[in-house]
Amino acid sequence: MITSTTDPQPADFADVRATNLAVVLRFVREHAPCSRADIAASTGLNKATVSSLVADLIDRRLVRETGLTENRVGRPATMLVLDGSPYAAIGVEINVDYVTAVAVDLSGRRLLSWRRSFPGATSAPGQAVAAVAALVRRVTNRMAKEERQVLGVTVGVPGLVGIDGTVRIAPNLGWRDADLCGDLAKALRDPGFPVQVDNDANLAALAEHRFGPQAGTANLVYLTGEIGVGAGVILDGRLRRGGQGFGGEIGHIQLDPLGAECRCGRRGCLEAVAGIGAVLEHAELSPAEVESELDEVARLARAGDPRTLAVLESVGRGLGKGVALAANLLNPEVVILGGYYVPLAPWLLPAVEAEVRGRTIAPDAGGCRVVASTLGYDAAALGGAARVLDSVDSGRLPRIS
Amino acid sequence: MITSTTDPQPADFADVRATNLAVVLRFVREHAPCSRADIAASTGLNKATVSSLVADLIDRRLVRETGLTENRVGRPATMLVLDGSPYAAIGVEINVDYVTAVAVDLSGRRLLSWRRSFPGATSAPGQAVAAVAALVRRVTNRMAKEERQVLGVTVGVPGLVGIDGTVRIAPNLGWRDADLCGDLAKALRDPGFPVQVDNDANLAALAEHRFGPQAGTANLVYLTGEIGVGAGVILDGRLRRGGQGFGGEIGHIQLDPLGAECRCGRRGCLEAVAGIGAVLEHAELSPAEVESELDEVARLARAGDPRTLAVLESVGRGLGKGVALAANLLNPEVVILGGYYVPLAPWLLPAVEAEVRGRTIAPDAGGCRVVASTLGYDAAALGGAARVLDSVDSGRLPRIS
The missing domain is CATH 1.10.10.10 (Winged helix-like DNA-binding domain superfamily/Winged helix DNA-binding domain)
Structure with a gap:
């Protein structure tokens, strides 16, 4: 025991x-x-x-x-x-422009992976609840057809999520104090499985820790490279959320008092200096546009365009400052760059690594490696499923049906 | 189990x-x-x-x-x-100008608290080993007279300590790659109890977590306010050291690219901006001088001297940036200012708290309070004893003698 x-x-x-x-x-x-x-x-x-x-x-x-x-x-x-074949764990991610759902079996095998467009940035929490509930019902119906029992659902949100599942602030969704967890459980009408809500970076870190190439690494930090930048912090094999669940907010740590203005109203935050907005220089794009813009940035970088390479080096240096901060304070074995950082990683990583080595007081950056995520854009949803499996591993076993 | x-x-x-x-x-x-x-x-x-x-x-x-x-x-x-009355846990701290030893019984009752002057800054590791071994022998002799069995000794050092007890770098002692733990065990000639070495901030955090007014707080950060600044990070009730044991190095995180030069060769580090050296403007004093200088600073502050108050406010703001960084990334319930920060806390805390509130993205700084330590200058040595008691609690029980 x-x-x-x-x-x-x-x-x-x-x-x-x-x-x-x-x-x-x-x-x-x-x-x-x-x-x-x-x-x-x-x-x-x-x-x-x-x-x-x-x-x-x-x-x-x-x-x-x-x-x-x-x-x-x-x-x-x-x-x-x-075995675990008769079970399914479901993860969902709500983001600025889409909702993603994945389901896995007990061994982590992917059963489905769906993405639906959804105007997150202009929707009220109630609309998100309705959209997610509809999506979850479709997933659970599919699972029922496959004669699988749903073990639980975890929903990832880009924002501060309290340990009770309340979304305190989700700046890019425009939400404040939304009881997403309670409302979703109501909308699903006592679904017979647990419903949880978590921060997207936390869930992506759980996904890396269970399913990624770094799986099982005891001390691991995941950085979301979305319009916002957040961190999921795993230390000694467990996600560390802090007292109220608000840990991992690396995006609004000031790197430079004279740096670019941040959408939070402060100046020189990691998110302003080294978020994807700093690459694109205009952050109001929808994700579909971001993806095509990033393709263009990568094309220019591959072609050796000096201005593009200079921007990526500058963003990489800012990102390296943020990673060094985590390396000094937490000494992780690995920091994983996720989201939109992934397609730009070949140009970001050299500058990131140079800064991390130069700025970490421990020799050889305390052994901290920096790598790009391989889990793709549904890392957070996959992490939602991972959190359900973590519950099973820690003793919340399914009832015999 | x-x-x-x-x-x-x-x-x-x-x-x-x-x-x-x-x-x-x-x-x-x-x-x-x-x-x-x-x-x-x-x-x-x-x-x-x-x-x-x-x-x-x-x-x-x-x-x-x-x-x-x-x-x-x-x-x-x-x-x-x-019961535990027939036992003693011993903690030792090696610092720039002194060696401290404390012993406690199993319930944490203080049995002795000794301080010896020791030229740490100008001594080689071998001299420190001899001095610590002599002190530990005197403590164990005293414990033997009281018919107490020694459960273990932990020695705190201001520097990077690997998980194997090797001191990788102790800048203020001038040490590199010293096998303090191995050499001390040899000098004590198989003492029959475990000998461990740890970072001083880590141990002070353990002392606060077990003995301080914040005892039992699940998420707690301790900041050493010595010439150097280090952090001990407790999350979910346990000290978090990171992969190689080098976590907590908050002192060399850059707060301002244009800030004062740091003794590490970088610029604008927390230690340079908000260490005790920034209060005294000349950091080469011996601790005895630091204590009397700080008495004078406190006297001037009490008398309302505008220049002194401005310096303390500026240092408090720098310190607040460092605390905000920890609050954003870790969301602790409390950050404890230790060492030389304690006598200056009445003037530092208002600026620290204002910065923490302004710079932490979570509402109300995520519930993070900032307080001054009440454990005094032997917090690290006391934490050494706490680490020994932690070993007992986690199952390393003394043999029946």
């Missing part, structure tokens, strides 16, 4: 069996194929307990026997692997 | 009994006086297991029966409280 809680409270001591089920499930996820004896030897749980827990996980169709036997001395053992 | 590990590895599953002993010990620490039945009810462990674990803890003299009974219906229960 090892839990992942860091600050034990009386409640954490409760429900030993559920916690032990989660321990066994995590062990199978990490070490499959493995035998019941392997689990007992590594967890310290006795064999009878392990057998009973495995039987329960098989009943829930979270684990299955492969029939394979391990090639070792002694009696051959039945090997166990993760 | 709940552990505090966040990233389960096979090793975490091992040694169920040791982990369960630590769970019961933590429960007694947090809920004493409590009965065996209380422990069983709250931990989910069965009563026979709890009785056996408690017997073991009583044998180790970590827990004792009070003889009191709880005022409730039914059979009166024997109540348990923390």
